[in-house]
Amino acid sequence: MTTMLHVDASVRGTRxxxxxxxxxxxxxxxxxVSAARVIHRDLAAAAPPFVDEAWIAACFTPADxxxxxMREVLAPSDELIAELEAAEVLVIxxxxxxxxxxxxxxxxxxxxxxxxxxxxxxxxxxxxxxxPLLAGKILVLLTSAxxxxxxxxxxxxxxxxxxxxxxxxxxxxxxxxxxxxxxEYQEFGDARHERSVADAMAGIPGLVAQVAATVRRGALxxxxxxxx
Amino acid sequence: MTTMLHVDASVRGTRxxxxxxxxxxxxxxxxxVSAARVIHRDLAAAAPPFVDEAWIAACFTPADxxxxxMREVLAPSDELIAELEAAEVLVIxxxxxxxxxxxxxxxxxxxxxxxxxxxxxxxxxxxxxxxPLLAGKILVLLTSAxxxxxxxxxxxxxxxxxxxxxxxxxxxxxxxxxxxxxxEYQEFGDARHERSVADAMAGIPGLVAQVAATVRRGALxxxxxxxx
Numbered sequence: 001m002t003t004m005l006h007v008d009a010s011v012r013g014t015r016x017x018x019x020x021x022x023x024x025x026x027x028x029x030x031x032x033v034s035a036a037r038v039i040h041r042d043l044a045a046a047a048p049p050f051v052d053e054a055w056i057a058a059c060f061t062p063a064d065x066x067x068x069x070m071r072e073v074l075a076p077s078d079e080l081i082a083e084l085e086a087a088e089v090l091v092i093x094x095x096x097x098x099x100x101x102x103x104x105x106x107x108x109x110x111x112x113x114x115x116x117x118x119x120x121x122x123x124x125x126x127x128x129x130x131x132p133l134l135a136g137k138i139l140v141l142l143t144s145a146x147x148x149x150x151x152x153x154x155x156x157x158x159x160x161x162x163x164x165x166x167x168x169x170x171x172x173x174x175x176x177x178x179x180x181x182x183x184e185y186q187e188f189g190d191a192r193h194e195r196s197v198a199d200a201m202a203g204i205p206g207l208v209a210q211v212a213a214t215v216r217r218g219a220l221x222x223x224x225x226x227x228x
Numbered sequence: 229m230t231t232m233l234h235v236d237a238s239v240r241g242t243r244x245x246x247x248x249x250x251x252x253x254x255x256x257x258x259x260x261v262s263a264a265r266v267i268h269r270d271l272a273a274a275a276p277p278f279v280d281e282a283w284i285a286a287c288f289t290p291a292d293x294x295x296x297x298m299r300e301v302l303a304p305s306d307e308l309i310a311e312l313e314a315a316e317v318l319v320i321x322x323x324x325x326x327x328x329x330x331x332x333x334x335x336x337x338x339x340x341x342x343x344x345x346x347x348x349x350x351x352x353x354x355x356x357x358x359x360p361l362l363a364g365k366i367l368v369l370l371t372s373a374x375x376x377x378x379x380x381x382x383x384x385x386x387x388x389x390x391x392x393x394x395x396x397x398x399x400x401x402x403x404x405x406x407x408x409x410x411x412e413y414q415e416f417g418d419a420r421h422e423r424s425v426a427d428a429m430a431g432i433p434g435l436v437a438q439v440a441a442t443v444r445r446g447a448l449x450x451x452x453x454x455x456x
Contacts, residue, residue, distance in 0.1 A: 011281045050275045050332050051325070053239045097279070098397045100328065100389065103335035104278050113326050123416065127376075127383075148355075155355075159396045161328065165389040169326045188351065 001035040002215060005087035009094035009105040010144075011044045017183050021142035021200060022093030028208035029089075033215075039083050043104040048111045049076055059115055077111045084112055084173060088215060089138045092166060096145040100161040109169050119172040134174025138211055141166055141180040146187035148196075177214060181207055229263040230443060233315035237322035237333040238372075239272040245411050249370035249428060250321030256436035257317075261443070267311050271332040276339045277304055287343055305339045312340055312401060316443060317366045320394060324373040328389035337397050347400040362402025366439055369394055369408040374415035376424075405442060409435055 006026055010016035030036050049055075055077070058070035066074075084090065094105050101109070115121055119130050141163055149155035150162070163180050170178065183200045185193035234254055238244035258264050277283075283305070286298035294302075312318065322333050329337070343349055347358050369391055377383035378390070391408050398406065411428045413421035 011279060011284065013281065044280070047278045050335075051239065051330065052272070053241065056239065098334075098337050098341045098400070100334065100393050100397075102279070103331050103338050106326075106328065106334045107278075107331035109326050110331050121415070129415065130375075147358075158392075161389045161393040161396065164386075165328050165393070168387045168389065169328075172326070187349070187357065 001037055002033055002089065003037045003039065003087045004029060004089040004091060005039045005041060005083050006091045007093065007105070007108065008040070008042045008044060009092070009102050009108075011102070011104070012095075013044075016095070017144040017186060017197065018093040018095050018142055021144070021181065021183065021204065022091055024201060024204045025091055025093075025140060025142060025208060028205055029212070032208055032212050039087065041080070041083060041108075043102075043108055047104045048080060048107040050107055051110045063116075077114055077117075080108065080112050081114065081117050084118070084137075085134065087137065089140065089211060090170075090173070090175065091140045091142065093142040094144075094162070094166075096143060096150070096160075096162045099159050100165060105166075109166075113169060113172045118174065130172065132172050132174050136176050137174045138214055139166075139170050139173075139175040139178040140207065140211060141178060141182075143180070143182040144186055145182065145184045148184035148188075148192070150182075150184065179207060179211060229265055230261055230317065231265045231267065231315045232257060232317040232319060233267045233269065233311050234319045235269045235271065235321065235333070235336065237271045237320070237330050237336075239330070239332070240323075241272075244323070245372040245414060245425065246321040246323050246370055249372070249409065249411065249432065250319055252429060252432045253319055253321075253368060253370060253436060256433055257440070260436055260440050267315065269308070269311060269336075271330075271336055275332045276308060276335040278335055279338045291344075305342055305345075308336065308340050309342065309345050312346070313362065315365065317368065317439060318398075318401070318403065319368045319370065321370040322372075322390070322394075324371060324378070324388075324390045327387050328393055333394075337394075341397060341400045346402065358400065360400050360402050364404050365402045366442055367394075367398050367401075367403040367406040368435065368439060369406060369410075371408070371410040372414055373410065373412045376412035376416075376420070378410075378412065407435060407439060 008019055008022055010018045026038055054073045058073045061070055118134055119132050121129050123129050143162060147156060150160040167178055181200055181203050183196050185196050236247055236250055238246045254266055282301045286301045289298055346362055347360050349357050351357050371390060375384060378388035395406055409428055409431050411424050413424050
């Protein structure tokens with residue numbers, strides 16, 4: 001069985017373009033991959049709590065010495081990490097908000113990137129002490145932006161802190177390979193936007209096939225769900 | 229009178245290095261600038277609400293046609309924007325969380341960057357339809373990172389979505405000039421970290437003087453508090 005974790009970050013319902021991309025990917029995935037399971041984490045329905053000082057203290061307390069209060073503080077993080085651990089394919093569908101992740105998605109990232117759960121820390125490694133504990137996952141990043149030119153060589157590439165940021169953080173979620181498909185020009189509502197939507201939607205079947213092929217050829221490897 | 233808005237994003241109390249930098253800046257500022265007023269917005273004490281669909285709908289409804297429910301949804305944003313409008317100097321003290329802003333700080337950004345309040349949108353401007361409505365503010369960004377090499381030419385420059393992201397977003401908050409001072413190496417806890425803390429703390433008085441001089445020479449201009 002292949003498990004896909006589908007994270008939705010848009011607070012818009014039916015009008016959300018990133019949701020439309022995510023839904024199309026999921027439908028294509030279920031049609032193409034046998035024995036596929038989908039976990040849907042909708043950050044609009046319920047946002048993860050913000051990390052606070054108690055959360056940090058609980059994380060840095062060895063698991064066997066945590067109090068009940070500490071375990072309670074970490075419960076939402078435990079739940080979100082369990083969903084991530086179970087998934088070979090992570091689909092994040094998100095709009096660009098002020099040139100980066102919506103705060104809801106950042107709150108999810110801050111809950112799932114966690115010492116001794118998704119990464120380990122060891123100063124014996126020298127200047128790069130962090131290493132992921134999970135491995136071999138595939139990230140499919142589906143985005144929608146109001147403006148345009150955020151890709152490599154684009155006029156707003158230097159302003160883009162959405163997909164490059166998610167890519168960097170996802171290294172600590174065990175992501176080995178990332179695919180990105182995005183819609184731009186949303187606030188222009190012009191022919192360029194229509195083309196961008198059409199191109200992205202047309203790209204979904206190929207993307208599904210590409211990700212399915214990556215899973216099939218075993219790029220996920222044995223370490224795909226290696227855990228702490 | 230000069231007003232400084234001091235935003236704290238760290239959830240750590242006395243152990244926070246970004247708070248230590250912010251406190252030192254504020255103390256130096258109060259000692260040096262006569263008739264200085266400080267508004268303190270502590271995002272650890274109370275995080276701004278996440279933007280939701282009702283918030284977006286309310287923003288895009290003309291102010292004179294908003295319902296009471298819409299005005300209620302926008303009340304936290306109104307309050308945060310009023311603090312920003314009142315300030316000539318914006319100090320943001322924040323740790324780096326997973327290579328970017330903590331979700332709390334992003335939630336603040338998402339509440340204060342708002343159409344017809346901090347920026348206007350006009351397709352007649354062509355491919356760059358957004359323009360800030362506020363102007364002439366000075367941003368002082370005080371950061372603390374666990375790792376190192378996030379500056380220009382550094383080994384982790386490509387992973388840095390903290391200060392470059394805040395800079396990009398702050399253009400829509402009327403920021404005309406940005407100063408940045410940061411501590412690195414926190415998780416190494418070694419001599420490099422001690423030196424980084426010492427250097428940053430030693431840099432505060434000069435930074436205060438620089439910002440004060442910028443205010444004095446009128447870089448803020450007449451448009452400093454131009455509002456929508």
